[in-house]
Amino acid sequence: MATTLMPGQKRFTPSAILADLTLLAWFVFSLFPIVWLVLLALKTDAEQTTTYFSFSPTLDNFGTVLSDRGEELTSVDFPTALLTSVLNCAGAVLVSLVVGIPAAYAAGRWRFRGSNDLMFTILSFRFAPELMVIVPLFVIYNQIGLFDTTVGMIWVLQLVTMPLVVWILRSYFQDLPEDLEHAALLDGYTRRRAFVMVALPLVRPGIAAATLLAFIFAWNNYIFPLVLSESEASTVTVAITKFLGGGGQAYYNLTAAAAVIAALPPLVLALTIQRYLVRGLSFGAVKS
């Protein structure tokens, strides 16, 4: 970027410097909460309400959160909640992919009567505030016995992730030249084999992106597990808040430590999946 100056353009004009300073300020402002969270997680109980930057950092909070002592304080078994979360989210993402990939392919390839309406309906699941549907869902879940079960959580989180997967992958399938599948058909392959052999490998970056985003959305969901689970299927998002103490003492430092731990699984997933996110795999397939 720095080398693409035009003739007559100066590097250090007052306006350029002002623009840089504005950017810097915005950067600091948006990063501050995360920094504060990490700092808070390293503070002792005595220091947790201070705003000094100088303190004696400790890793004890992480140990507390992950041990029985955490459960004693909050009545939530944090490690179990962590595992439940992983299970719920992985389940929701899996269901979304298994159903969503064929759905996205169909939506991306064929225009049929009402196909746009259908896509809009799928998307509208995302418009509706979760609070709007939560009461009916609560009633239904109680009636049919899905309340506080893993299956129930996967089912409800899938409502969040499926539209995401379908919409992201539909655009990937749309970008994929139809000629490739046509070529496979004329080579003598059935439509199913053409899909598996040609289309699927080429949207791998899209699948990676959709998986990651869907997982993060499911992971961060708070209201569904809060209302639709109690102890068995409760997730980390709910567990974190318990450290704030329901009426009892608030452990800000423990909350922060729990939040830091909870942020790790999506981070690890993002790092592992990163290499599949590269675009341009289809380069060379067709003339540009």
Next chain:
Amino acid sequence: MSTLTRTDGSAQHTVAQSLVLDRLHKTYTSRGKTSFEAVKGIELSIEPGEMVALLGPSGCGKTTTLRLVAGLETVTDGDIRIGATSVADLPPAKRNVGVGFESYALYPPLSVRQNLRYGLRARKVRDADQRVDTLAARLEMTELLDHRPADLSSGQKQRVALARALIRNPPVLLLDEPLSHLDAAQRQRVRRELKVLQREFGYTTIVVTHDQLEALSLADRIAVMDGGVIQQFGTPDEIFDDPANRFVADFVGEPNINLVDGVVQRSGGKTFVRVGDAGMLPVTATGVADGRAVTVGLRPQDCHTGVGAEQPALEGEVRVYENLLEFGQATVDVPGVDEPVVVQTPADERLAGGDVLRFAADAGQVYLFDDDSGERLR
């Protein structure tokens, strides 16, 4: 500045300006790593009102040169002068050049008419609408005026970009592949109109193109470029009839020139070149030593058939004959020559695969090149 209005009969012309590129260099450096010299000391002196084509394959430096003149790239070394003024350090807006670049985006929310007026409004031109209409009619785009850029095909966008470059009557006009997206018939008409407009208003013009036909038909002079260097600068006639080296001969002309190995032979005070096992062609080159191995260039359209057995000629079996009705095209296997030789034949002379064809060319149209450097031998 004098903005111009052309009303019929009383054309106010731009004061034509010369354009000089003086030992122009452009080197791209990426963080001190390996640098790439895209333009290597180009010298070009363009007369006021002249249209010059920069012709070459992609990566030859022609577009970089144009961007340097437009002010979209900084000059590494050398100078650019419009008239007597050095513009190398001026920002693009102060250079007073009209730019018709494909990548020079149109303003999407504005209609084509508004896009065209935009440049004029800034300069307070009266009868702007009339000017837009007149220009649009000449570029066959009247029906496009009320559309938005997003609704246009790439060919239509190209005409709008051309119109936007022309609307301000700039003394210097820079066009990057201005006709590449038009269909063949349109290209021919717009090309002719562009040439008429250019002459009428006397824009000093640089056109960048990779299409040799476009360069030949449009330009007063052509600079053929390769590897950041001008290979030859001359009129279309000079470029086509008197190529300076193998590259120019090969790049200009369609179908491509045949390039075959040959050996120079002198006999009876005349010079010939021996091609293949038994072929012989007359040449004009006198400064080449007897027995020297050379590369022989022979254009398909310069070949004539019906050559007597006693005259020097090439002979071979026709591998493929294509009847294009306006003329025929034979691909001929000449014994001792690696690549088949392509020969254009008169329309009334029908051939078939397997026929034996004897053909030759005038001495002045058989070019000799050095085997290694590719330089023309005369």
Next chain:
Amino acid sequence: MATLDITGLSKRYGSTVGIDAVDLDIDDGEFFVLLGPSGAGKTTTLKSIAGLIEVDAGSVTIGGRDMSGVEPYERNVAMAFESYALYPQKSVLDNLASPLRSGRTGRYDDAEQRRRVDAVTGTLGISHLLDRLPKELSNGQRQRVALGRVLVRPADVYLLDEPLSHLDAKLRSAMRAELKQLGAVSQTTSVYVTHDYQEALALGDRVGVLRDGRIVQVGAPEQVWNAPADTFVAKAFGQPEITLLDAVVDDGRIHGADGAVDVAVPPGLAVTSGQRVRLGLRPRDVAVAGAGAPPDAAAVAGPDADPVAGPGAGRSAPGELRMRGRVGLVERLGRLVEVSVDVGGSTPVIVVTSAERAAGEGEPVELSVPNHQVHVFQAGASGEETPRIGSLAGATDEEDRA
């Protein structure tokens, strides 16, 4: 190998017409070229034959078998796509072997697969590329691989969609010559789609001209060239395109171009007095005779261009149309030059001639065109395509066509 019959094939995309009632009968082993501008329905026709799009009406019959409702993979046709459509994640070898491995194009064991791939790569000169991925190839190489994927196996019909269009001029010309030699192509019923009239003339046993989804004319290259069905076909063949001069029939003579044209109506040409017509002159058919007309007398017709009398009249020299005019632009086209000559009227006559014979800009010249090369079309509004009536050779011309 098989015949290919198309009857009443129609396809609409929403409100736009893809193809409209296309009829074609293509012989066993014929090389048939579909020519038309982009959007004319060429690719739609090909894909309909392949079964890749569902048509609204009409039928495709290959080798006598009605293909309605037959899946693409059961039709035994091979297609080279304009986009090449190579599988990006597969090597050249795997791309080429793909049709042999599906099991629906015949049974090929590993050795036979290898033999066929080697044969086709040898012919196309791409044997050294077998391990490369498509992204590592140049456009010319990709195009050869795409063609190879078609030729690697026998099929009833080869469908070739603008296979040369993205190559540079040099490669295109060479590949055009090569394509014609390929044994597999010459023996297999092929439909070749292009917008390049030279490819159509050079390659086609017959040519079909498509416009806005309809077939305008089908015929051998000489037929469509010498007797174009209408102005559209006339414009489609030849570069620069044919010049159309407005003229009117009056009292047994045709007047046009502000007086530059004044010739007798030849016998056998079906025009009536008062009828407006267009005269079509192909740039390469117009000869530039020496200059010499006085500057102000440009608008005088040449000597009356007698139409060729009917057979038996004993006149051997064919008549010609003559015009005087002034040279506008001279543009070099390689060895030839393109000259636009102002003969009066709004339309300049475009002439293509050799560089040596070209007059300078502004000079007066005399133009002549043999009568049989002066095409007469019905008049129409600007941009409207109108049918051909005949030529100034009149009845003789009609006999030639018959």
